[in-house]
Amino acid sequence: MKALIINQSEVRRLLPMDECLELMDHAFKIVSGGAAVLPVRSVMWLPDGTGLLGMMPGCLQQSGIMGLKVVTVFPDNQGSGYESHTGVVILFETEHGQILSMVEGGEITAIRTAAASGVATRLLAREDAGDLAVIGSGTQARMHLEAMLLVRPVQRVRVWSLSLEHAREFAERESRRHGIVVEAMNTAREAVKGADIICTATPAREPVLFSDMISEGAHINAVGSCTPAGRELDTKTVVRSRLFVDKRESTLKEAGDFLIPQNEGAIDEDHIHGEIGEILLGKVEGRTSEHEITLFESLGLAVEDLVSAHYVYGRALEKGMGTPVELGGSAVGSA
Numbered sequence: 001m002k003a004l005i006i007n008q009s010e011v012r013r014l015l016p017m018d019e020c021l022e023l024m025d026h027a028f029k030i031v032s033g034g035a036a037v038l039p040v041r042s043v044m045w046l047p048d049g050t051g052l053l054g055m056m057p058g059c060l061q062q063s064g065i066m067g068l069k070v071v072t073v074f075p076d077n078q079g080s081g082y083e084s085h086t087g088v089v090i091l092f093e094t095e096h097g098q099i100l101s102m103v104e105g106g107e108i109t110a111i112r113t114a115a116a117s118g119v120a121t122r123l124l125a126r127e128d129a130g131d132l133a134v135i136g137s138g139t140q141a142r143m144h145l146e147a148m149l150l151v152r153p154v155q156r157v158r159v160w161s162l163s164l165e166h167a168r169e170f171a172e173r174e175s176r177r178h179g180i181v182v183e184a185m186n187t188a189r190e191a192v193k194g195a196d197i198i199c200t201a202t203p204a205r206e207p208v209l210f211s212d213m214i215s216e217g218a219h220i221n222a223v224g225s226c227t228p229a230g231r232e233l234d235t236k237t238v239v240r241s242r243l244f245v246d247k248r249e250s251t252l253k254e255a256g257d258f259l260i261p262q263n264e265g266a267i268d269e270d271h272i273h274g275e276i277g278e279i280l281l282g283k284v285e286g287r288t289s290e291h292e293i294t295l296f297e298s299l300g301l302a303v304e305d306l307v308s309a310h311y312v313y314g315r316a317l318e319k320g321m322g323t324p325v326e327l328g329g330s331a332v333g334s335a
Contacts, residue, residue: 035060054070100313159182203224
């Protein structure tokens with residue numbers, strides 16, 4: 001049987017951000033509606049702690065697909081010329097278990113992660129939110145800016161990074177790309193002051209966003225930390241926020257932004273107000289006032305990769321894109 005190999009540039013062409021926003025809306029509903037099998041990801045750290053190999057399986061039986069994303073995460077790659085996330089999504093059909101496609105996973109991760117935050121922002125940020133702070137200057141910072149511009153009337157953008165040079169490069173490049181003014185700031189506090197949308201997209205292991213920086217009514221997308229021992233937000237920020245997640249089970253096992261305050265006794269499991277999919281399905285209420293701070297803790301789920309990869313696969317077939325490769329699948333001795 002032939003499988004379709006779809007490379008990074010093809011993913012970029014086949015998965016526009018505005019279309020991925022609707023895919024993530026659908027994916028969140030699948031998760032909270034109980035229509036997906038989603039084991040918690042398996043992570044293998046290198047002995048020296050410089051990077052990890054993550055394995056994220058999932059099954060969407062109603063869609064006839066199952067699969068696995070295999071991804072490496074090397075946080076110190078930022079600024080080196082190498083992406084921090086590199087991987088592949090392997091897509092199978094559920095009738096006979098045959099490989100349909102192998103899709104470049106780094107680009108899917110970049111697009112779908114920002115699109116997921118876009119869905120959360122569409123649900124939780126104030127309708128008039130237009131002052132955006134981006135903490136970080138890498139791939140996710142770039143993609144989150146694109147997503148935020150699609151879901152809210154953003155009028156001002158500020159960026160801060162550990163490297164001021166990288167922040168200035170980001171500001172210059174993205175200003176040209178979007179036709180808006182992006183300001184590089186010297187400190188995170190300057191970037192966040194007065195912002196009503198904040199996206200943290202850093203490899204930080206210690207907080208970069210503190211409660212006393214955050215204005216009333218802000219919405220936060222926390223996407224950089226995905227391990228129990230690392231976090232981007234201080235405890236007071238999490239305590240102060242109305243917290244929503246992509247999946248409760250994953251948050252309770254993997255999210256340092258939640259687990260560290262929990263271990264300190266500052267919050268318990270009831271602090272999670274709901275999943276994004278539960279808001280979409282009308283099971284829980286999102287923002288309840290103009291003044292409260294809302295927080296989306298994003299870990300990323302295999303369903304997001306599978307829905308995206310399946311969409312890319314379908315579009316590639318329609319457009320004659322991708323490279324067919326014989327990967328077997330026929331029984332030995334069969335006619």
